Structures are given as structure tokens and as C-alpha cells.
Amino acid sequence: MDYKKLADLLFPDVKITLEDLEKRYPERKLPEGAIVTRFAPSPTGFLHIGSVFTCLVADNFAKKSNGVFILRIEDTDQNRKIQDGVKLIIQGLNRYHINFDEGVDENGKDYGDYGTYTQSQRKPIYMAMAKYLVSIGKAYPCFCDEETSQRDKAIQEANKELIGYYGSYAHCRDLTLEEVEANLKAGKKFAIRLRCESNADHKIIVEDAIRGTLKLSDNFNDVVILKRDFLPPYNFAHACDDHFMRVNLVIRGDEYIPSIAEHLQIFKALGFEPIKYAHVAPMQKMEGNSKRKISKRKDPEANVTFYLEEGYPVDGVREYLMNVANSNFEEWRKQNQDADIDDFVVTTEKMSKSGALFDLPKLNDVSKNVISKFDAQKVYDLCLEWAEQYDKPFAEILKANKDYAIKVFSIERGTQKPRKDIAKWNETKGAFGYFFKDLFNPKSVDEYEFNFEKFDRETIKKVIEKYIGVYQQEAENSVWFGKIKELGVEFGFANDMKVYKANPQDYVGHYGDVASILRVAITTKANTPDLFQICTLLGYDEVVSRLKKAVELL
């Protein structure tokens, strides 16, 4: 068989050769150990949180090794592509401070020397390489239609045979030149298949950067490497692109593990150096009693916009994702409290083999800590940024009361033990809303978080009424609090915690309870920052009017 002739018959117009491409995309001159990796999404929907995770890791590898991080758009499936898919991905990634050294921008424009970075535009490369494989006898044209493969599959299933295009099912594997010519003349379209030289009984050993040694069955299938539209499926695009972009570490989801053998076969046929893989476990989610992958369709938290909408600060999400990526991150963070998160070095060895459950309570905790370290101005800025998009009325209030809002956010901030009231910006209104007159408008006693299990209405009312009489805007916290204690004694509250603890039955409650009643009366909330500071900020008139309001509603 004259394979060269076959290749020319199939691709008469393809002139690009392997040598041309090797020259056009030379090996990179990078320091020893530099990692060249890439994120290669398909623009088929929203940006998945798992993608952000993978990017964070990949970006870290590249940056820390003085390597290169590439964004490549895998849009060879023209049917699944969506409008603005690329934009969505890039914008989402940018929000999480992920930037690429090479790739495409929001408008689809390339930057970098190894482009183009959009697969649908790399057709000439794939065709050239497919032609090359045909010319050396490692690939062949397949004229089979869908019905044929459906039928074969049914037969294989019925016979409990392996499913695929191989052996006697590989109808076009040994077509003669004449047969090919006849098919071509008849106007039949063809795909290109790899001529597989192995079988399923053959085992291969692969070293995965995360998984360690993997023992896999070899590929036995004459897989399609060029579809009828002459665009490649993932497998061939992966081999060509990652080789010519001089990628040296492929970080991808572990759903690709079963196809490693197939991919390596393609590399080998092409004469390319086999590539190193790092297969990342997917994010999981609890459903009933079992874990499952977070699904794009079913789970809102799969979409990055979920975190944006809820108002999780970007730094919080990044911090949490780092936690998931490397278990030693937490320890590192403890020792480097103020260090930039980018200073942390992620290692493949420390990455988990099994999928981590997305743990929202943990995210909340991490996020609370992150926010607690922001200064008031930053809290204001980020909260406003969030509100502008997701809570317009609140944004207006924040803008109209900027200085005041910053004072509010300053309470017990910047101290050794900063408050941890909020984990995300959509909690701000609940936690601090009462500071703003426009947001404080209780209509019924039900809106107050009074502890009616401990104290009845009358007691609460009496305490508040009495307090209205004695309340003054004190300059000193201690003086102010002394009065509260004093007031409590009148109603039978203990003014000493130890005394109270010793004989609780002798008292109605303790001074903390008095403070709680006043806190709720003034703010409606049981949990607030330092009440003295709240009163100071609110001002005498407002405090008194709120106390009166509470009495009225009680």
C-alpha cells in the first residue's frame, strides 16, 4: 500500500508538514523545571467552580516554576458551543484573579507565540497531522456511516464483546487504494481513524503526578482522530495542541483517566514525546447518603456566579479552594497570616486523589476570617460593589451614608480579635442594617429577637422603660455600663457574674441579660457588636426613640 499516495488522495490541498509545524512552534526556552500548562475549556455554558479550582492550581504551578499558563478554547464541537461562552469563562476567571500568559481575550483575539489558541481555527494543523499519520500508515480514512456503527454496537452488546471499532468491525481499516478512490468518487465523506496496534489485554503503566502509578488496559479501538468535518475530537486536538504549544503538564479532570491509553497511543503514532498528566478529582456534593460530582445542571453552587451573587469575597473563595487543593495550606496560612495567597506553593503530591465534598460551612468559616482581616474601607468598597449589582437599594443607602457606614464597619475591626460577623456580603444588611435609619423600621414585636423563654414581656418592658429614664449619652463605656448594671439590680438582676453563677436561683438573671434586652430593643438583634459603640454612633435621640418604639410594640 502506498500510504503517501493515499494521503495525497485524501488531502490534496494540505501542504503543511510535520517539519513545518515543529519549526513554527519551537521548543520553549525556559528554566529547568518550568511548568507549561493550560486550561482548556469548552465554551458550552457557565464557568464551573471546579474550573476555577483547577485554574488556581495550574496557575500556581506555572507561576511558581517560572513557566507558562495558557488558555486554549476547545470549541471543536460546533453544536454545543454557546453565545458568549468564551467571554463568560474569561470574565469569571478574571474575577478570581486568574490571568494567562498566552491565550485568547474576551473578544477571541490571540496573544502569545504559540497560537492560535482557538481550536476551531487550528483546522490546518489537525489536517496536516492527520495527513501525516495517513502518509506513514498509522491512520486511515473511514467511510462508515452512523447506522453502521450503531448496528455494530448493538451486535457487540448482544455478543458481550468489547464495544468499538476494531478487528472485524473495523470495516475500513484495510480498504485498498482503489476502494478509497471509488468511495471518494461517489462523494462519500470520510473521517480519519487511528490504526491501533494494541489490544485490551495489553496493560500500560502510567505515572500520574497526582495519582501515582496507574495500571491501565491499553486502547484497542481505532478511534476517530478527525471527524467528517475535519475538525478533531478531543483526543487528537489534545495531542496536537499540547505538543505544539509545548505544554509539559496536562492538568485535567479525572474523567479522562480511562482515555489516557488512547491519548498516549496518539502521541506515540505522531512521534511525540509522551506528556505528563495530573488528573484532578472533581468536586463532589452530598446527595442523600452518597457523594456525587457537582453537576452543572442540578447544583447552583457549581456556577461561579453563585458565589458572586451570595457575595462571597473573591479572596475567601480562593482561600477555601486552596484549602481543598493542598491540605497543608491551612498550616501554612497559620504561620503566614498576612502573606499573599499567591506565595503559597501548591504541589501535586499533596493533592487529594478522591473528590472533595464542597463544604459550604467551611467556606463560610474561611470567608469570615478573610473578611475579618479587611479594613473598614475595604469592607465598604467590596460590599458596595456587591450591592451595586445584587441589592441596589442597599447600595444607595451605603453611598448616601459613606462615612457613617465606614464607622459602622470599623467597630471592633483592626484589633487583635476582629469581629467575624459576616461571611458574605449578602449578610451585611442583616448584620448591620439596623445602623441605618432607612432600614430600621420594626412593625411588630415579632421582629425583635427577645428571649421570651427567659423573660416575659412585662419584665422586658419594665426594664426598657426604666432605662429610657436614666439613659444618657455617656462618654465613657465604663460609666455607661455601670448604669446598666445598676438598673439591673433594681429588677433583681445580679451585677456580678460569679455571684450569679453561684446562686442563679436567687436572681432574675444577670447584667448580661439586661444588656441583651437593651441590645434587642435598640437593634432588634440578639447578636451585635459592642452596644456602647452602637449607641454612640446612633446618637441620643435615635437610641431613645428606638427604646420608646420597643416599649410601644411590646
Place this chain on the structure above:
RNA sequence: GGUCCCAUCGUCAAGCGGUUAAGACACCACCCUUUCAAGGUGGUUUCAGCGGUUCGAAUCCGCUUGGGACUACCA
């Protein structure tokens, strides 16, 4: 069905043949207390099961079970 991957507290996880089996989140209790939080201290809870190898197994090997992925001219 076939192929492959994975398996330590409720969750995330240290662990790499000898440990009282770390730590974090969550939960509970207590302490502190000029209130609420925060913080501090302590606690509940884990090696999926069964065999083997070994003086010794969470760790190595088998099997079983459970979970997951793949099985496209999708990626």
C-alpha cells in the same frame, strides 16, 4: 455488562511498617466576660469488611463491599 479510579471522625484531612491515629470545619460542654461575638480549654466521633505477608498493618498484597468515572465522528 466491560474498563479504570477511589476508600481514615458528619465534612476536609495528616499518616508512607512500630503514633496515646495530628489538625481544621461543624457539634457539645466549660472558662473568660463590660454586654453580643470573638477567644481559650476540653469533649463526642474515624482507619468499610474479610483474609494474607510480618515480631508488628490505617500503612504492603489479595478478595468482598461501597462510591465514582469512562464506555461518542462530546469534552
